[in-house]
Amino acid sequence: MNDLKPFVDATERERARSGDTYVNFYNEALEASKMFRKEYQDRMNVVKWHEMPMERSADGLIKHIINERMDTKECCIDIYMQFIQQNGATGTSRHLSEEVAFVIEGTGHDLHYDVRFDCGDEFVWEWETTPKKYEWGPGDFVYIPPYCAHKRFNTGSEEARVVVVNSRIMKSIGLDWFDQLEPAEGYEDLWVPPAD
8 A cells, every 4th residue: 555645736736737828938949959050050160360359358468269259160168369468467367167278388377366165055255365376388288277266477578378268168057157356457448347
């Protein structure tokens, strides 16, 4: 004999079919997927050097190699080249997605302010006040952990060029947490301070 009470009762059954608002979300999603697959075929498979736009940003001068707005077949990552003038630096930024960087030319270092967080009733974020310093040079790979506040310095005698890669996945799942904490020198006019 089964002594378990049924989950469904008359009230739940009545509520399940109640409501007079009808939408077309599911069918629209099917149609959107069909359209995406059709237009995807015409997206760029190769991005030529002259098709990569430059940008003066609050983080300094960058050249977008792949960006979600560039109509490429790549749908998961953004890539840009960062130019850091001699004895210059980027701004300080943080984002919930991890970042990787590859040094093309130049020497310098990153400062990383690691994040600590607690998740009780709500997220509580705190950043280290003493940064970790990571030296880099041509051919080096640099890893920046999620939500780590970081800044890049060129200590060499020539312009540094660093290729930076970020994932779009966190943004896609609703965690688009991205802040420019301070601008790069000479790019203050482009900086909007974070709200918090």
